[in-house]
Amino acid sequence: MRVMIALDGSECSKYALDHVVKRPWRVDDLFLIAHVVEPIPVDIGIAYVPNAYSQTDGAAADAAYALMEVAKKELHEALPSHSVETKVAFGMVKSELLDLAKSWKADLIVMGSHGRTGFNRLLLGSVAEEVLRGAHCSVEIVKQHK
Amino acid sequence: MNILVALDGSESSQRAIEFIQQRPWLDLDHFLIISVVEPDKADVSMASALTKTSEAFFGECEKVLSRARDSVKEKLPRNKIETRILTGPVKDTIIDCAREFNADLIVMGSQGRKGINRLIIGSVAEAVLRGAPCSVQIIRKKG
Secondary structure: OEEEEEOOOOHHHHHHHHHHHHOOOOOOOEEEEEEEEOOOOOOOOOOOOHHHHHHHHHHHHHHHHHHHHHHHHHHHHHOOOOEEEEEEEEOOHHHHHHHHHHHOOOOEEEEEOOOOOOOOOOOOOHHHHHHHHHOOOEEEEEOOOO | OEEEEEEOOOHHHHHHHHHHHHOOOOOOOEEEEEEEEOOOHHHHOOHHHHHHHHHHHHHHHHHHHHHHHHHHHHHOOOOEEEEEEEEOOHHHHHHHHHHHOOOOEEEEEOOOOOOOOOOOOOHHHHHHHHHOOOEEEEEOOOO
16 A cells, blocks of 8 residues: 655644554555645735745755655654655645645555644644545544544 | 444445455454434424334444444454444534544545545545544545
8 A cells, every 4th residue: 555644744744643653554555755845925915025935945845854854764763664755845735745646646645634724623624624625545634632 | 543434335435344454453453333324304294204214224234334344354353343333413423432432543435325426525524524533534435
């Protein structure tokens, strides 16, 4: 089975990774840890500032690669004989995740119930919901046990 | 881990059972397979007709559940597997059951028997996902 784990660096997406680490897997299961860097809309209300824009995006990209390395290491330590790939995509989170799931031929997407923009623990995050609706494959939404 | 599997006899819920059969589990994992019979809204003026339909539906549920239990048991002989038929509004009943069972994961198909569009996640699945106290895995038919 091809398992894509979508992370966004939030507490909740950490649960998703922890969940994968704790569960049993088959020897032929493959993992892809994915993260999408969404362009930061700094140009709302103020003039578009190209330098500031690319600098923030560059910092976001660096943070993304760092996040992927940590996650890959954690997964690799728990499942040393499994193949773990990482991918940082740039664009709109929902469409990038769905495209990636399709092109990588994921059988399952694992993600947290809400990400960094979530404000209510009881609500299902909009990204999770959109991915769930649009995904061609099974989706596991990981919630912290209440 | 406590795993609640919600079935309704649809194709995608059959996929949920296949998923459980195909995946590795720990011996300690405990499965509860349920089917929810929702009181029919048509019973207002047709009490007796409803009772008959409900009874037939109960029978159907029992068949679906015992088939599911047998096929899971075959693959996972060491695991504890229970089945239960519940009555009530589907979404609330599944969520209450998950709480009571202290479920860590709910597994269900992406759409039930009322779904009309393969691309759209079932309303029940989505409602369960929102209200669930635990992780939820929505199984979708491949392709």
